[in-house]
Amino acid sequence: MTTEQVPGYWYDDDDPATLVLGALRRFRRADQEMRRRMSADMDMNVSDVQALQLIIAAENRGEVATPRQVSAHLGISTASTTKLVDRLAASGHLERVPHPRDRRSVVLRATPYAHRELRERMARMHRRMGEIARAVRPEARQDVADFLHAMAEELDLAGTPLRAASDG
Numbered sequence: 001m002t003t004e005q006v007p008g009y010w011y012d013d014d015d016p017a018t019l020v021l022g023a024l025r026r027f028r029r030a031d032q033e034m035r036r037r038m039s040a041d042m043d044m045n046v047s048d049v050q051a052l053q054l055i056i057a058a059e060n061r062g063e064v065a066t067p068r069q070v071s072a073h074l075g076i077s078t079a080s081t082t083k084l085v086d087r088l089a090a091s092g093h094l095e096r097v098p099h100p101r102d103r104r105s106v107v108l109r110a111t112p113y114a115h116r117e118l119r120e121r122m123a124r125m126h127r128r129m130g131e132i133a134r135a136v137r138p139e140a141r142q143d144v145a146d147f148l149h150a151m152a153e154e155l156d157l158a159g160t161p162l163r164a165a166s167d168g
Contacts, residue, residue: 024151038121044091047074051084052093052118056110064099064107093117 012018039049051070058065071081085108088094093114099105136144 020147034125041121042117044087047076048084048088048093050074051088051108052110052114055094055108056115056118059110065109066099066105066107068105070108088114 035046035049039046042049051074054070054073055065058069067078067081067085070084071078074081074084076084085094085096089096092111095109095111096106097109099107133141
């Protein structure tokens with residue numbers, strides 16, 4: 001019997017919130033699995049794809065992305081970041097360009113190939129996710145958004161350092 005099959009292992013089975021928490025847990029597993037499949041399909045590891053997504057998101061906001069930001073976002077060392085950037089540059093997914101304000105630094109830019117590849121792989125999923133989000137009753141959308149933001153905040157705090165169960 002796995003921990004998810006043990007009644008009341010994490011949550012009280014009689015608590016109605018268990019239904020929501022179970023759905024959230026299923027979503028998180030599906031999201032992780034989708035990212036694993038996508039990275040495998042692109043012949044990359046998950047960190048490479050996450051780095052590309054970070055760089056493209058920065059570009060979409062009109063900002064620059066640096067190796068230091070990639071390192072901080074992924075929680076990896078400078079040496080690991082250098083290897084990751086080297087892999088993505090060698091595969092044609094990104095390029096290094098001089099930083100516009102700091103001559104000692106470089107900016108990472110996704111290539112048109114990277115944009116095209118990610119768009120082709122994710123367009124259908126993003127379209128469907130938009131449809132699913134629009135199907136949520138308008139009066140419930142703020143509650144759903146508030147719930148997800150609160151859960152994200154809790155996950156951001158978890159493990160830094162882990163709090164004892166008695167900390168609530």
